[in-house]
Amino acid sequence: MAAGDIAPDSADNSADRTVVQRSDRHQVVVIGSGFGGLFGTKALRKADVDVTMVAKTSHHLFQPLLYQVATGILSEGEIAPPTREILATQKNAQVLLGEVTDVDLEQRTVTSHVLGRELVTPYDSLIVAAGAGQSYFGNDHFAEFAPGMKSIDDALELRGRIFGAFEMAELGASRGENVDHLLTFVVVGAGPTGVEMAGQIAELAHRTLTRDFRAISTRQARVILVDAAPQVLPPFGAKLGRWTEEKLEKLGVEVKTGALVSDVDERGLVVKYKDGSSERIEAVAKVWAAGVQANPLGKQLAEQTGAPLDRAGRIAVNPDLTLPGYPEVFVVGDMISLDNLPGVAQVAIQGAKYAAKEIDGRLKGKPAQGPFKYFDKGSMAIISRFRAVAMVGKLRITGVLAWLMWLVVHLFYLTGFKNRVTAVLRWAVSFIGTGRSERTSTEQQIFARVALQRLARGTKELVSEPGEFEERRRAELEARAAEEARLSDENKRGVKTG
Numbered sequence: 001m002a003a004g005d006i007a008p009d010s011a012d013n014s015a016d017r018t019v020v021q022r023s024d025r026h027q028v029v030v031i032g033s034g035f036g037g038l039f040g041t042k043a044l045r046k047a048d049v050d051v052t053m054v055a056k057t058s059h060h061l062f063q064p065l066l067y068q069v070a071t072g073i074l075s076e077g078e079i080a081p082p083t084r085e086i087l088a089t090q091k092n093a094q095v096l097l098g099e100v101t102d103v104d105l106e107q108r109t110v111t112s113h114v115l116g117r118e119l120v121t122p123y124d125s126l127i128v129a130a131g132a133g134q135s136y137f138g139n140d141h142f143a144e145f146a147p148g149m150k151s152i153d154d155a156l157e158l159r160g161r162i163f164g165a166f167e168m169a170e171l172g173a174s175r176g177e178n179v180d181h182l183l184t185f186v187v188v189g190a191g192p193t194g195v196e197m198a199g200q201i202a203e204l205a206h207r208t209l210t211r212d213f214r215a216i217s218t219r220q221a222r223v224i225l226v227d228a229a230p231q232v233l234p235p236f237g238a239k240l241g242r243w244t245e246e247k248l249e250k251l252g253v254e255v256k257t258g259a260l261v262s263d264v265d266e267r268g269l270v271v272k273y274k275d276g277s278s279e280r281i282e283a284v285a286k287v288w289a290a291g292v293q294a295n296p297l298g299k300q301l302a303e304q305t306g307a308p309l310d311r312a313g314r315i316a317v318n319p320d321l322t323l324p325g326y327p328e329v330f331v332v333g334d335m336i337s338l339d340n341l342p343g344v345a346q347v348a349i350q351g352a353k354y355a356a357k358e359i360d361g362r363l364k365g366k367p368a369q370g371p372f373k374y375f376d377k378g379s380m381a382i383i384s385r386f387r388a389v390a391m392v393g394k395l396r397i398t399g400v401l402a403w404l405m406w407l408v409v410h411l412f413y414l415t416g417f418k419n420r421v422t423a424v425l426r427w428a429v430s431f432i433g434t435g436r437s438e439r440t441s442t443e444q445q446i447f448a449r450v451a452l453q454r455l456a457r458g459t460k461e462l463v464s465e466p467g468e469f470e471e472r473r474r475a476e477l478e479a480r481a482a483e484e485a486r487l488s489d490e491n492k493r494g495v496k497t498g
């Protein structure tokens with residue numbers, strides 16, 4: 001049996017539990033196929049190890065461009081190529097689909113699940129790069145009405161909700177109804193994602209869709225960006241924040257700062273201002289881009305190691321990114337709390353490369369590298385076509401130059417040559433022209449998430465248990481085949497039986 005092969009667990013004997021067979025080589029398990037997971041795996045390509053990446057999606061997601069999928073600029077395939085394809089030529093790497101539910105630091109195993117199948121993967125070294133999810137600050141019920149922006153599902157749902165709102169407004173207006181609530185779009189959270197999203201919805205309404213409808217004028221649409229903070233883009237400083245706010249307002253975005261969202265429902269949301277006043281905004285399409293919560297695996301690791309968690313659920317790691325008492329376990333990216341490092345792609349990429357180098361170095365008997373040092377390459381946010389802000393070291397850049405920098409950096413980091421080519425074409429369609437290449441959306445995209453949540457056993461309710469299908473269906477299929485054969489053999493086809 002080759003390394004990484006999967007075999008039924010003889011000790012357990014249960015049909016749906018399998019154990020990944022290990023080879024004699026050092027086994028590295030990587031949890032997650034995001035920035036940390038993918039770059040960590042790739043950095044181990046020349047090491048004398050077997051790498052098993054366990055991730056709950058089969059793609060690598062370029063999260064910074066999710067808003068462009070949501071607003072019809074790019075397709076999901078362009079920002080989420082299959083991890084298997086990216087790693088196809090890396091012979092020491094294997095990709096396994098599954099959501100990791102348990103990490104046993106004593107037994108050195110990772111347990112994952114997919115559709116009722118359980119997989120146990122042993123490791124010698126572990127890189128945990130499971131990222132972060134959306135935080136609703138204790139109000140998880142808001143999620144039903146205001147999806148976050150963390151996954152392809154989120155982006156496609158939002159695409160459906162945004163374009164769907166215009167469709168419903170057209171229908172309502174043609175019947176003479178008030179459709180203001182359908183033509184009001186609210187983005188919660190004025191960080192880079194919220195700013196980018198609000199800017200793009202405004203461009204859609206005021207530029208792309210203006211000729212497509214008959215009963216409504218999309219130019220009348222309101223796009224509102226709300227945040228409890230006193231300025232937009234707080235990490236970019238006051239000056240760039242003010243510049244961004246001005247440009248957003250020029251685009252037709254209403255910016256409401258100091259506005260805390262206190263309630264969200266199907267039809268709208270309530271914001272409370274610092275002076276104690278509150279306002280209800282009627283808006284069917286809402287986007288939540290306000291907060292992040294580290295992956296719950298962090299809590300599990302904290303319980304086993306005693307390492308503290310911060311308010312966002314990020315785990316405190318040693319300066320070399322390992323867990324206290326477990327030098328073979330590295331945690332990287334959005335899950336860690338170390339020296340106030342930001343939750344950005346470069347922290348995950350550099351951390352994962354550092355961990356991979358450390359694992360390789362240990363096997364070669366090299367001395368430890370010393371503490372992980374993050375090199376800040378700068379931050380940027382796009383506001384609309386030809387307008388962006390960027391911070392590189394002490395430099396503060398705005399306008400077209402920042403936008404061009406954004407373009408080059410995103411093209412460079414977008415995975416795969418074919419994705420870069422098609423992304424450039426689609427950007428030309430949207431930024432030079434007025435079109436959007438990816439406006440397709442369906443009812444399923446809008447409602448599937450909530451519908452699945454309402455199934456008691458989730459997706460498991462929609463598939464048979466392992467083995468169940470064969471047992472139940474084999475007899476049925478055999479009986480049907482026997483009946484078909486009998487009808488033919490006895491020449492009874494076309495003969496009236498009743």
Ligand SMILES: Cc1cc2nc3c(=O)[nH]c(=O)nc-3n(C[C@H](O)[C@H](O)[C@H](O)COP(=O)(O)OP(=O)(O)OC[C@H]3O[C@@H](n4cnc5c(N)ncnc54)[C@H](O)[C@@H]3O)c2cc1C
Pocket residue numbers: 031032033034035036037054055056057059061062063064065066067098099100101129130131132149150192193295297332333334335343344345346348380
């Ligand atoms: C909308 C948006 C825009 C952003 N824009 C920027 C930007 O412009 N610039 C920037 O630098 N950063 C940006 N970021 C932040 C950046 O994307 C993250 O910091 C980065 O992705 C973190 O990398 P990571 O590897 O820690 O986590 P991720 O990239 O999130 O990867 C986590 C991986 O773990 C998998 N996973 C999660 N739970 C499990 C589990 N239990 N079992 C198995 N697999 C699991 C996920 O499927 C995923 O593959 C943005 C983030 C978002 C959401």
